[in-house]
Amino acid sequence: xxxxxxxxxxxxxxxxxxxxxxxxxxxxxxxxxxxxxxxxxxxxxxxxxxxxxxxxxxxxxxxxxxxxxxxxxxxxxxxxxxxxxxxxxxxxxxxxxxxxxxxxxxxxxxxxxxxxxxxxxxxxxxxxxxxxxxxxxxxxxxxxxxxxxxxxxxxxxxxxxx
Amino acid sequence: xxxxxxxxxxxxxxxxxxxxxxxxxxxxxxxxxxxxxxxxxxxxxxxxxxxxxxxxxxxxxxxxxxxxxxxxxxxxxxxxxxxxxxxxxxxxxxxxxxxxxxxxxxxxxxxxxxxxxxxxxxxxxxxxxxxxxxxxxxxxxxxxxxxxxxxxxxxxxxxxxxxxxxxxxxxxxxxxxxxxxxxxxxxxxxxxxxxxxxxxxxxxxxxxxxxxxxxxxxxxxxxxxxxxxxxxxxxxxxxxxxxxxxxxxxxxxxxxxxxxxxxxxxxxxxxxxxxxxxxxxxxxxxxxxxxxxxxxxxxxxxxxxxxxxxxxxx
Numbered sequence: 001x002x003x004x005x006x007x008x009x010x011x012x013x014x015x016x017x018x019x020x021x022x023x024x025x026x027x028x029x030x031x032x033x034x035x036x037x038x039x040x041x042x043x044x045x046x047x048x049x050x051x052x053x054x055x056x057x058x059x060x061x062x063x064x065x066x067x068x069x070x071x072x073x074x075x076x077x078x079x080x081x082x083x084x085x086x087x088x089x090x091x092x093x094x095x096x097x098x099x100x101x102x103x104x105x106x107x108x109x110x111x112x113x114x115x116x117x118x119x120x121x122x123x124x125x126x127x128x129x130x131x132x133x134x135x136x137x138x139x140x141x142x143x144x145x146x147x148x149x150x151x152x153x154x155x156x157x158x159x160x161x162x
Numbered sequence: 163x164x165x166x167x168x169x170x171x172x173x174x175x176x177x178x179x180x181x182x183x184x185x186x187x188x189x190x191x192x193x194x195x196x197x198x199x200x201x202x203x204x205x206x207x208x209x210x211x212x213x214x215x216x217x218x219x220x221x222x223x224x225x226x227x228x229x230x231x232x233x234x235x236x237x238x239x240x241x242x243x244x245x246x247x248x249x250x251x252x253x254x255x256x257x258x259x260x261x262x263x264x265x266x267x268x269x270x271x272x273x274x275x276x277x278x279x280x281x282x283x284x285x286x287x288x289x290x291x292x293x294x295x296x297x298x299x300x301x302x303x304x305x306x307x308x309x310x311x312x313x314x315x316x317x318x319x320x321x322x323x324x325x326x327x328x329x330x331x332x333x334x335x336x337x338x339x340x341x342x343x344x345x346x347x348x349x350x351x352x353x354x355x356x357x358x359x360x361x362x363x364x365x366x367x368x369x370x371x372x373x374x375x376x377x378x379x380x381x382x383x384x385x386x387x388x389x390x391x392x393x394x395x396x397x398x399x400x401x402x403x404x405x406x407x408x409x410x411x412x413x414x415x416x417x418x419x420x421x422x423x424x425x426x427x428x429x430x431x432x433x434x435x436x437x438x439x440x441x442x443x444x445x446x447x448x449x450x451x452x453x454x455x456x457x458x459x460x461x462x463x464x465x466x467x468x469x470x471x472x473x474x475x476x
Binding site for chain 1: 245247248249266267268269270271273274277288289290291353354357358
């Protein structure tokens, strides 16, 4: 459930800290501390003038602390949601139009993510100048390079190709 | 027309492996049965790393099938030196040859290269990754000497960087084998490989050891690999560790009389020369098996109606 629009988390107090959006996406129930990685995945760093609100480590009923990200004027694609699932597997995605939540999705882990992560293995063919798009299969507890087969379980966000 | 690639031994089922080994046996018994079968076929050799046995046995195999090779030559005198990508190089040479053999220092190189070509591509080693044609000749040698089922095998030496070890271990999970991995702690199997072996065989047949002593008497086959000097920061440490994983006549007193000793070669001093003349030594036979096994692989991959896999192209 979205704290922002449904008020079911019972923590209306913190919502005053980040404003409602008119049209765009609210990514809720992001694990505490991961909001900046969520923005990195979406390629949002503020230089393009996007209107972004971030709440970090706010109280939540579902987790002790959660992050929440609101992006004005942007609806996430399925590819973007897929990749988000790697670092925010419990996130809910709310698409907002004219201040109303018109769609609400839980993220689902994809089988494969392409072109988003860089392989951390310096000996991998994808780390050179080859015209190849990175490809990782998604394991239960990590991701695996489809080329060199390196498995990454921790700090997947650090592999995000920015 | 079907075209398979041979990238990793993981892609092969027991049936696929037996198809290749059975065909290699036929060729070994009667080389004339396939002589001239691939006349006018050209095999492209792209070796981005040095090779003696693998390259020469591929060349021999292709010529014994009636074909010929086109060789990129050393990297220093090729367009790679000018900065050409592997993806471009294979796409160019695909136009000259009917199949490609690629060895490259980067892991995943053969997987990537195969995505850019339509002719069969054989991985002849990709960094610390895979070396499936070596695996096929290793399996052939094991089958000839000890059989592939009810097998207890020790694999010793550099298990971390040794691609022949990784490929062989995957392939052996198709058979009823106990695999014992013997290495210094710093050169143990990569966790990725252990993960895959457990996925494929429920971990039942996999054990890791730091010493050969406790396990030697139970082994049917001991597969020895070279521990490389450059893996150690200092010479003393290397000498100390490498010395613990060498085989000589004294070591073998505890072994079964039927123990088969294998090595992908080149060796340095992991196996004392005094072993060469014993019935244990199978490493030269193993190297010679590279020809019939590669002839079998090439014949299957280059024939329109065969292939090495039970299913269609990937």
